[in-house]
Amino acid sequence: MGDLVRTHKCNDLRQTDSGDQVTLMGWVLRRRDHGGVIFIDLRDRWGITQVVFNPEHNAEVHAKAHGLRSEWVLAIRGRVHNRPDGMINDKLATGSIEVMVDELRILNTSKTPPFPLDEETEVSDNLRLQYRYLDMRRPGMADNFIMRHKAAQAIRTFLNDENFLEIETPMLTRSTPEGARDYLVPSRVNAGKFYALPQSPQLFKQLLMVAGMDRYYQITKCFRDEDLRADRQPEFTHVDMELSFVNEEEIYHIGEEMMATLFRATHGLEIKTPFPRMSYDEAVHRFGTDRPDIRFGLELTDLTDIVKDASFKVFRQVVEKGGVVKAINAKGCATFSRKDLDDLTDFAGNYGAKGLAWVKVKADGEWQSPIAKFFKDEECAAMTAALQAEEGDLLLFQADNPAIVHQVLAEIRLELARRLALLDKNEFSFLWITDFPLVEYDQELKRHTSVHHPFTMPREEDIPLLDTEPAKVKSRAYDMVLNGTEIGGGSLRIHQKELQDKVFATLGIDEKEANDKFSFLLKALELGAPPHGGMAFGFDRLMMILLGRDTIRDVIAFPKTQKATCPLTEAPAPVARKQLTELYLRPDWEDKK
């Protein structure tokens, strides 16, 4: 750069700057060489400015500019000119001016990039991640990270103003039972012992409440060693918070105001608060899921009572075995072709459906369907009434145990919404889900497991049920759902040892194990733990929705592939044998090959 000092960014200059001497630095976005005059679009994080090399203005600099190529890094000094009449480019914020270059310094050259840095070309994920620093130069990507920064700042400002303290918690901590698989870190100075990377700062934030910090937050990394999805990465970011001496209402209020602040800061959008609330039972009953997308209808209708005595054996036997029969009325979808229905049946199969019964409602309410013949007229009429079916509708049935019926129909409901283009990315529909069960029975483990986590407070009036019918106990937990995605959740926590012991017992964690794994928490609960509760938001998912992207990878600077590798650094990678022996690790995978 020599003695050159940047005076402006590439989005700064306007006609009011005409005549000024300026110095810009940035990358060559495009070069238009007319043999005579040469135009370069110079790009930086802020924008684009056209710079001009004219042989009549400065022959030496013009000659040098001939050699410029894409993504070379330049410093240019020159004078701002208003563009000639009719030459104004409306597509550029700086399109009414250009900089006539007096001095050109090539700060660095560049090889031809391995893929075009425009927004249009769809480049393979592998290549993008391998050259992530180039991928991030593309305008659409750069915007994501600018917005992510703004969002984080808005959240910090809001929580600071609400008297929260940002406090860091350890990345090297201990493995705890329950939950996801841990990432483990061997200890060099403690042979045979391991740290775990945190799945969340859950226990530390509770201890911060015991410490009297009263209101804590942290925007922090969490780690879970599970298989990846479009919206799941092994390391991801939580907006984590915890409050003392609060009830649900105060926590809902904080969550709602934080979202309102966030949408104002990022989209300039006023979202409506308070958010609607729905119990877990209602959500599952009406939508088949505890994270319903309420931007559209297509709700589930329970037909179990109507078909329980029908001559259709498939439905009747399901009901006899304690299953349910539910259906969705896909309004106006009787136009679906045989292939559409076959595709939908295959789709349902992904979620455990054994089939997908369908009915097309014709004129006069007549049923066109492979199963129509199994039902009496009054049964058809009762179902038609329950589903509010009209001519032109398509009815989709699912009969099985409730878990399958709900999952299948919930997914079909979403698939129908996608096919019918009912999902508006610019609509943001928030919802609280409340009154979750505390525990559910795990058939494989033959015991109850936490729906939220083991530190969740049961509803007080349900506590006696812990001994008799744990599955009926409701918890004081809540999820925030945005457009069908769970973006956050939390609970009031247990703050008394007796109750925590009781819940551990319900989960099949005996006194020895509880003391072994959680003695530090149990001790703290006996040393003046205040009532407390909180929540955590999945920051990456939130940004993904906010930016209308289809994958969480687009809002993470250096994400992993589906196999949890990093094409850029080639992590994970082998390590030297010495490193292993230092850690008291003796690999046997070579023998196993």
Place this chain on the structure above:
RNA sequence: GGGGUCGUAGUUCAGUUGGUUAGAAUGCCGGCCUGUCACGCCGGAGGUCGCGAGUUCGAGUCUCGUCGGCCCCGCCA
């Protein structure tokens, strides 16, 4: 652990029923061009068809395996 899909020039893709020398666009290189803004015109280079077997007179194309990307199920308190 399982299902699906994709892999051809630097990039994005096409490639018929298995049949001569694997194409297009863009990018790249060279030349021309003084008002473009996805500049234009002319010319050129560029391929281990992911990898390995197999079938066949002959494989980008068919079969099997394998590696990798993506989507999904399971898993993710």
